[in-house]
Amino acid sequence: MSEPYVIKMPQLSDTMTEGVVVSWEKNIGDKIERGDIVATVETDKAIMDVEVFREGFLSGPISEVDSVVPVEGAIAYIVASEAEVQKDGAAPVAATTTAMASEEAASEKIDDSGDMPAASNQEPEGTVNTIVMPQLSDTMTEGIVVEWIKSLGDKIERGDIVAQVETDKAIMDVEVFREGYLSGPMTEVDSVVAVGVAMAYLVEKEDQVVKEGAVVQSSGAQSSSSTEEVTSSSSTSSHQIQPAGSSTPAARPNNKYATPLARKIAGQSGIDLNAVQGNGPAGVIVASDVMGSSTLAPAAAGASMLEAPVPGNGRAMNAMEKAISHSMSSSLSMPTFNVTVNAVPTALIKASKKKGVSVTVSIAKACGLAMLKHPTMNWCYQPTDKLVERSNVDIGMAVSADGGGLVVPVLRGCESSSLESMNDEWKELLGRARSRRLKPDEYANPTFMVSNMGMLGVSYFDAIPTPGTAAILAIAAAGTEGMPMTITADHRVVNGAEVALYLNTLKGLIEQPETWMGPTGPAVPEGDWDYDVIVIGGGPGGEDCARDLAAHGMKVAMVNDSPYPGGECLWRGCIPSKAWRAAADKIRDRAHDEHLGVEGTNKAKLNWKKLEKTRKYVLETRGDMALKTDKGVKIKVIQGFARFESDHTLFVDQSGNNDNPHQRAPNGDSSKGEKLSFGCAVIATGAPPFVPPIPGAHDGLTDGAVLTSDTVWGLESVPKRLGVIGGGAIGMEMAQIFQDFGSKVLLLEGQERILAEVEPEIAKHLTAVLNDDQNLTIQTSASVKSIKGKAGAVKLVYTSDDGKDHTFSCDHVIMATGKRPVLEPLQIDKAGIESENGMIKADIRSRTNVPHIFAVGDVIGGLMLAHTAGQQGRVAAATILGEDMTYDQDKDSGVIFTRPEAAFVGLSMDQAKSKGIDAAEVKMPMSIDAKAMITNETHGMIKMVVDKKNHRVVGVHYLADHADTLIGEGVMIVSGDMTLEQVAHAIHPHPTQTEMIGEMARRLLSRLRRSKKK
């Protein structure tokens, strides 16, 4: 018969010392699989699942529902065969926290030095629960009783706070999870009690209450019972276990358990429990394993011997003084060095003031941002010979506590949290830090530390890093050479060059806060410029930017190489393609008429010439309207092709101007034109279609066999057969439009899937739906070999995913193989503007590397969409005006105008997870919607992605007819940071498809509620 596996009360939070069994999800004798949830337990914060990762059969003795079991105490067992199952019910150990269930704990008698106490001999009759000094942080070994909130004899309910205790860092509540009457013997206020030692008791009946307030185990550090000699079974040496408070228990080992005593000894001896073999039941590491460990460091074990005798009558340190002293002594094991760099903080102080945030928080944010570039600064050494690599930057900043001493609250997520939220959090932490009322997770485990003594007029100092961090930054007062920033770093983790580079990045962030904090004032530099701002390009990005600037009274010129504004969107993109789509929709809708009993309308015929007339009319009318508006709002509209001559001048080449609004102006020679100077410039020059070097593709462009999104608008008639290369939005839309117009279409995509920007399941379903279209074939994983022949007789040669070669005969091939900016003619290098992978580099405030030059829209890459360009244009204008506005791609949206339409806003599940969001998803098929059934538009689904932590909706994805309208609600939900609760409570009108959104929110809420309960 094999050793049974012990299912233990798990430690589900740092503060949890015991849990209440809420329910058993499996019965004794049930077959258990890995990952099964066998029970739920109530911790100090929530009801949580107990999952097991062993196969077998659930066996008794099991703890009764409602019983309180200490962390690590057995609640049941798993045995290998059904025959070994013990049917007995309650485990005798479960009644109170005073008993340890696991055998090894009992045999080690860790009553006064471990996490859990053994029964005290002062326990009154009828005791149902011993209230012990809880371990409220990893470093806590004892606490001081500050106040008894309840009195002897009081009736105690589950969850009542009975007392407050002071740990080494804060004053905290002692909560109990049992019912009963508060009984003595009770520790006195101000007495020091070791972790795990009884402070008072709960008895079952009122008449069992012991009224004496006799002191129990007070001053645990001196208590004789807190010292015990443990003899190793595997070695002859014996170790004196130090009094409580003399050392920090070792960190819990990964994926195994260690008894509290084992942790304590390991902590005292500097042993890494990961390196110790556990020989206790179920592989638990027990004290004897640690004592026999070859990793026992003699130097560390004898560290206390290094203390030199000092004359005088010392008073005992208080808990906080002791904590600081131990932490500082343990830092002596770090091989450290110092590096200093000076930074001028004036701009940071000004920017912080403007934003209404504390300079300390701004420095923490700058440290976090610099860490993204130099992540090793955020790592730490772990005994023995390990490095902990971390991505979350949690910065501890020292604060003086009222009445003396230092407290170090930790600002978490400094690399990703917004400055505003960090500032709010800091204010909150600061108040409680001063009065020493921080909770353990508010001061535990910083990954980096900052000590700012600038306000004390200190001209230079360095600080001491503590184990668990690689470095500490000491900031002194600013002098003539700036503010000295000194890093003391652990050489096992970082070297001098790394620290120097980090400090230089930090200096840059402190001296140029506008690069990450937003503008501190208008960006137009002083000077006698022809224009405050020149915007290059009259598409959605340039035009929206110019209009916002003009509306704020700026002198703005917009240089565009066409007679009318509108850019690609109006003349070659969104609008003309949607005119074609509208005609194709009518043809489709007519085919649906019969489903509703409307007959005689389903044989639609396209009149291409009339459609083209309408399309051109819309474009020209809108172009004319836009130009009039631009001039009306006092934008100087200049026709010509701009190129930079310096970082404040450009030349507008007007030699190639033509009057055809449907054609892009050619770049003529530079003889005719004008030179203009500007305070700021905004580049919004777009990205024309890119044609890859497929044999025959470029030759085909000249004679019209090969078309792009620039030239497709010149088609004289609907092609009978059409090849489309590229499964992005433009290719998919074109392919389906022409299939609806009657062409036989083959679409080839090189990747395994179409529409890379669309949520994977939506894209997959859309492919299946489109492949059902009679005249449209989509071939993914295809490789195009060549394009041969003339317009009307083209041969498109390709290899399909099975490796076979094919030839598709068609009239034209549309290359929809992406768009790429053309930067050379713009001569950005003359202005010192940087590009990356062929795109101009711009940040979330649309700034290039040149502080007064901005770039927006397709020319900077990312989502190449008209509303994206427009938003970035408005962001550039705001930044130039000195306002704080950023572009957030995580809230951007898009629609693929196929039938059904694919649409998205925000993040997919995969994207959310890659950003560290614990996400959940809910989806609903369109086929269950009444409106969709009525109109026979049942293809597709809606999906919603939610952050489980705060219930914020982070993404909504559609595959549905009318998704272009439905997405509007998703956009408002995501951009407004709405929660599931808000969406669920919104009253959606009936019968509309927007009701699905409310229904999905309610469904997911219910699921999250249930899974939380389990």
Ligand SMILES: Cc1cc2nc3c(=O)[nH]c(=O)nc-3n(C[C@H](O)[C@H](O)[C@H](O)COP(=O)(O)OP(=O)(O)OC[C@H]3O[C@@H](n4cnc5c(N)ncnc54)[C@H](O)[C@@H]3O)c2cc1C
């Ligand atoms: C077929 C098709 C369909 C599309 N459908 C959609 C859609 O449904 N929804 C959507 O959101 N997006 C759609 N787009 C994308 C959209 O058109 C672009 O994302 C958007 O137009 C980009 O705006 P922009 O301001 O960055 O550049 P553009 O609109 O390209 O404007 C740039 C302007 O600057 C001019 N220019 C360039 N260089 C210079 C210079 N040196 N001097 C002066 N002028 C210069 C250009 O000629 C152009 O007029 C579609 C695109 C295509 C091709």
